[in-house]
Amino acid sequence: MDGNNVNATGGCPVMHGSNTTVERPVTSWWPKSLNLDILHQHGARTNPMDVDYNHRDAVKALDYEAVKADVQALMTDSQDWWPADWGHYGGLFIRLAWHAAGSYRLGDGRGGAGTGNLRFAPLNSWPDNASLDKARRLLWPIKKKHGNALSWADLIVLSGTIAYDSMGLNTFGFGFGREDIWGPEIDINWGNDSVLLAPxxxxxxxxxxxxxxxxxxxxxxxxxxxxxxxxxxxxxxxxxxxxxxxxxxxxxxxxxxxxxxxxxxxxxxxxxxxxxxxxxxxxxxxxxxxxxxxxxxxxxxxxxxxxxxxxxxxxxxxxxxxxxxxxxxxxxxxxxxxxxxxxxxxxxxxxxxxxxxxxxxxxxxxxxxxxxxxxxxxxxxxxxxxxxxxxxxxxDPTYLADTFSRAWFKLTHRDMGPKVNYYGPDVPPEDLIWQDPVPAGNADYDAAAVKDKIANSGLTAIEMVNTAWDSARTFRSSDKRGGANGARIRLSPQKNWEGNEPIRLEKVLGILAPIALDAGASLADVIVLAGNVGLEQAIKAGGHIVEVPFEKGRGDATEEQTDGDSFSDLEPLADGFRNWQKEIYAVRPEELMLDRAQLLGLTAAEMVVLVGGMRVLGANYGESKHGVFTDREGTLSTDFFVNLTSMAYSWHPVDNDGFYELCDRKTGAVKWTATSADLVFGSNSILRAYVEVYAQDDNAEKFVRDFVAAWTKVMIADRYDLVA
CATH class of the missing domain: 1.10.420.10 (Peroxidase, domain 2)
Incomplete structure (x- = not known):
């Protein structure tokens, strides 16, 4: 009996490590397992706000002047438990805002001040952030007073900006609108150093x-x-x-x-x-x-x-x-x-x-x-x-003040994306190139007539689908850059990126541009609309009639509105959705695909449905047949899932570079070829659970609906104006 007695020596009613620690996640036991947690890290289960809470609406109702006045007063309200240097907290709050924003990096758009991530590990415990815990605690009464509409992310950056104002600098401006996260950002690779402050x-x-x-x-x-x-x-x-x-x-x-x-x-x-x-x-x-x-x-x-x-x-x-x-x-x-x-x-x-x-x-x-x-x-x-x-x-001190105030604004707002995401009375009217400005688009045209012209243009469904996807896939939820709005895929450097298949791209844009011009529509709109046309054709070929949602109003950016150097970091070096990568990397193809899905803001289920659909559409880069598990390519069907889960085929590695053959178990004949970015959907237990849903006989129509929903999510990921 003592073995089950929690009061016995050494007994404990809790299984240590099962729920409260992370010393043994699944990937520590089985390192090759694909960890999908990054796709769900900020899901509904972690968010304490009501389901119908809309932070943008809340921010619009915030008493901006009252918040600013409270922060201004705090600057010289020295507290006994953490006294201010010379009676002024300005230096402390500038450091707080700076270190919140300073974790941003252009390479993947991650880090930065836009999410309030400084509250969580590892940033809250980095040596460089020592004592910033006190700065956040000093701000707590203001956060408590103004509630949900004032995010920690906004308050942290505002405190540094107000600090400069209070010490005599005429700052460039400030935009409210950042929305807090509720746990650490596990998608960010901060490095593989052996210890903190390693050489x-x-x-x-x-x-x-x-x-x-x-x-x-x-x-x-x-x-x-x-x-x-x-x-x-x-x-x-x-x-x-x-x-x-x-x-x-x-x-x-x-x-x-x-x-x-x-x-x-x-x-x-x-x-x-x-x-x-x-x-x-x-x-x-x-x-x-x-x-x-x-x-x-x-x-x-x-x-x-x-x-x-x-x-x-x-x-x-x-x-x-x-x-x-x-x-x-x-x-x-x-x-x-x-x-x-x-x-x-x-x-x-x-x-x-x-x-x-x-x-x-x-x-x-x-x-x-x-x-x-x-x-x-x-x-x-x-x-x-x-x-x-x-x-x-x-x-020239005036030159310094102007240059610094603009650089400070850029530092603290870089990851907020387009100016449509800024709120409050101090948003500068000037459009800045690093904000990736896009002119207002025209929505006063006949989309149905444009669709007819596209359908009769001679373009194939897959040419249209791939062009729309390549245009939209640059979106990064990390810093809200990229996406289809602006049609920057037609500009340098994007038009020359290898992953965009420049020859095919030039052909498609050459046909779509006159259609857009004649209709008074932006090319950005027409590229997306063409993708929808191609998708609807593939849906109809599968025996379904589903109209793909479309929102008019995108604009076309110009070369002068495009920071070509910084856009180079958005170039995809791999795209698992199109089963392509530029070269062999140390990181596995399926991990690169996971990273792309996370940047696009997709869930694991959405990633599964998009990959399965793109494969049977024949959307692979260079018309590769890897993962095209269907005999009716170009039809939006569940064939990828059905054949991936079928025991009629056995899987065999071809080489050490992640290529495989699927062979008929009876004859041994090669039926299909695949990459690890295909077969992971059948080998990973979590992904296979999603795959099995779409392989079922009763879910063919559900698959089409879910694919259309996920596709539309990617196409409008950068349309903040739709929810503003």
Missing amino acids: TDERVTNIEDANSMYNPLAASHMGLIYVNPEGVNGNPNPASTAKYVRMTFLRMAMNDEETAALTVGGHTVGKCHGMEANIGPAPEEASMSEAGFGWNNPNFNGKANTAHTSGLEGAWTTNPTQWDNGYLDLLFGYEWELKKSRAGAWQWEPVNIAEEHKVPDASDPSIKHNPIMTDADMAMKVDPIYREICERFHK
Whole structure:
């Protein structure tokens, strides 16, 4: 009986590790298993809001001025439990907003401030984010007061923007509209470093070449937002650090001028904290008695000058609570030498500084300290390109203020997508190229007449389907870029991408463009409408009559409205939906397909239904026959699912590159060929469960309806105007 007695020695009524820990997820037991969790990480089960809650509607009703006034008042409302430096929280909230936004990277559009992800692991416990837990707690009364309409994501960025306003900078603007997530973003690859703050060597192939860092990573270490403030791998060398600063900001779509402005403007206010102390663990591993806080400082006595974050200690300017030109005055006005902070961190301090240029103590203004610079700050003086830019800033403070305010706006709004997603009285009227502007489209035309012209154009169904898909598949839910709106598939660089089959693309666009012109419709609309025409033809061939929904009103972007350099990062190097990848990668094809599905905002069921349908339509790149498990190609049928689950065929690997043959069990004859991106739907237990639904005899019509719904979701993924 003792074996079942929970009160016996060592007994416990809970099976450890089954529900409360993640030490043993399925993929740790079976590493080859495809983890589909990223497709459902922000599903309805994790969201505490009512089913009919619409955040856009809520934001429109928010009392913007009251929120701004509350944040403004907080700036100088110093709290005993976490006192403000010099009585002003500006530097803290700027760092909060900066570090929320600074995790964004252009490579896959992930990270950034748009979701409030700084509340969750790993970001909430990164060493670089030390003490930002206090900043969020200071903001809590404002979040509590204004409720659902004020997201944490908006409040975090707003706090940094208001901080600059309160210290004398005329900021460029602010847009409300970010919507919170409710758990960690498990789809983001932050790197495979062995430990936090592991040497940069672990994420570059050549330490001397910052550009050799593995994409899409941007920060020089796991746990940092940008670069090590003490130098590459903690070794001060401003020239070397400059290379990593340039690479990091470039991977955030910032040019040298924006990078220099952000460095100068970011360090014009606030300070570093380096109290020598035995700092406790980060929030994710702190004891319950810490009430959600981390980095317990046993020597903290309620004084601002005893706080500890980076280990560096000091302010960059003589007046750290006001926007001025003091950073550049000091940087260029003195020679600088390496020193150690009281916590033992490398920092640069001025040689023979005048007493009037020293910095008042954060708690006791009668005490003065040397200002400091990090290795990245010194890079602004040592690197010839950055120095030239900073010298122009120094001579023209108005130019610096304008450049910085625009760069700050870009930094904190980059992942919000088009301006239609911005709300509030401070949204700048100017259209900025990084917002991927698209002119308003015309909806006053006869879509039915256009469909007739398309149907009689001589284009095949699959030419139309593939062109529409290629146009829409660039959409990234991570930063709301790409998609069919704008018809940028007809512009450089997209028209030349290998995955878009340029020869076929040129042919199709050459036929569709005159139809669009004659009808007064955008080419963006006509490309999508043509895809629908091709799909409806395939549906009819299967014995069903279903009209594919269509929304008019897309516009056509121009070359001048297209940031070609940043759009290069949207180029697909693989597309499992069309059974294609540019070359063999270390990542398996099915994992690349999963990544694409997640960026498109698809669920696992939607991914399954789209892949199965695209295969039987014959939508493969280059007319490949891999995975086309049907004898009636071009018909939207359930044949992919039926034949994948049929025991009439056995599967045989052809080589080590993920290619297979499906052979008749009786004769041994090869019936079909496949890739791992096909067979995973029959081998993975979760995917097979979805596949079996569509393989059933009673679900042929359901499959057509579900395919049309998933297809339409992709086609309108970037149509924020439809729900605005």
